[in-house]
Amino acid sequence: MRGLAITSRGIEDTAAIEIKELVGANCKTGEGCVIFDFKSLRNLCILCYKCQSADRILYLIGDFEFGDFFDGMKKFISGLKLDKWIGESKKFKVECQREGVHDFNSVEVESRTAEFILNALKNKKADMKDYEIIFFVYIMNSKCYLGVDFAGFELNKRSYKIFMHPNSLRGTIAYALIRESGFKKDGTMLDPFSRDGIVAIEAGFYAADFPYNYYKKDKFAFLKLKMGIDFEKFFGSFDKKIKKPKAEIYCYDHLFKYVDYSRKNAKIAGVDKNINFSRVELEWLDIKFKKNSIDTIITNPPATKNANMDKIYNEFFYQSEYILKDNGLIAVISRMPDFVKKHAEKHNFSVSKEKDVWSGQQLLKIIVFKKKNI
Secondary structure (H helix, E strand, O other): OOOEEEEEOOOHHHHHHHHHHHHOOEEEEEEEEEEEEEOOOOHHHHHHHOOOOOOOOEEEEEEEEOOHHHHHHHHHOOOOOOOOOOOOOOOOEEEEEEEHHHHHHHHHHHHHHHHHHHOOOOEEEEOOOOOOOOEEEEEEEEEEEEEEOOOOOOOOOOOOOOOOOOOOOOHHHHHHHHOOOOOOOEEEEEOOOOOOOOHHHHHHHHHHOOOOOOOHHHHHHHHHOOOOOHHHHHHHHHHHHHHOOEEEEEEEEEOOHHHHHHHHHHHHHHOHHHHEEEEHHHHHHEEEEEEOOOEEEEEEHHHHHOHHHHHHHHHHHHHHHHHHEEEEEEEEEOOHHHHHHEEEOOOOOOEEEEEEEOOOEEEEEEEEEEEEEO
């Protein structure tokens, strides 16, 4: 059996690593997705509950390349056996996520695909409100994937994000930034530009083995499927593994409003007790921390024209050089990477690695810096 994890473009490698860690699957990355094998439907449920890098988790029915999409979809569905998913009296809906330039839209895909399925399976009903199964169509340029959505909602939309900064990161991208930084579950981590606390919260989930969908147990689409799983025991088997993390996570900002946002969001998420919150100016970091005491600095620094950017970035890297361990790393995500690199260079930092990621249509770059003497 094969599964499909839909991700933000650019974080596919991170998602593949996480899926391997969670369910031991062999993974193959595609554009904006990861295809993986699995032995039990329980594995898909695990990923829905815990996989921080995925937007969607699907049972992958199949995939195809297309020229004429609707002709290709009709032929594809006609060759499938969907009876095991749609038993007696089951109703279904079709959803679509589409990336690329096409001469059709997602609503048309949903409508026509439902029509093709109904033609292939008589006496069934498509219902966009009262449904038991979701067929999900994922289109990336000229490639189409069809699967069964096991979560039933967008996993990248974090329910804890109530108090939001205008330039808030997606939870999935914040998680990818954390993993690219090399953050260890027993390390010391600082985000000095907390905004709404997303980076610290995602690190808190990861360090404590805290399922980020802990408070959404009753929302999953897979609960409607007959899989012979005792879901109370299923969720309990992971919840009992939640632990107080060994990591020290510091979430700072110079504005009290954003410290307050961060603390409130973390409380909603259930990880506030695992994070140290404080209003701290950049200039105070060398007072708050000893020299060479921080393992990783992970942050989404400001990128607004209204701020004195040169002053902020110079101070950030000046302070980082002092408090970061000699083998420590700084992971930054930014839409102005050249500006960031220019200021890092001034303070004895060099690029260790970098990669492009997309938040919707917005191109961002993750840059990991190390001290030049390492």
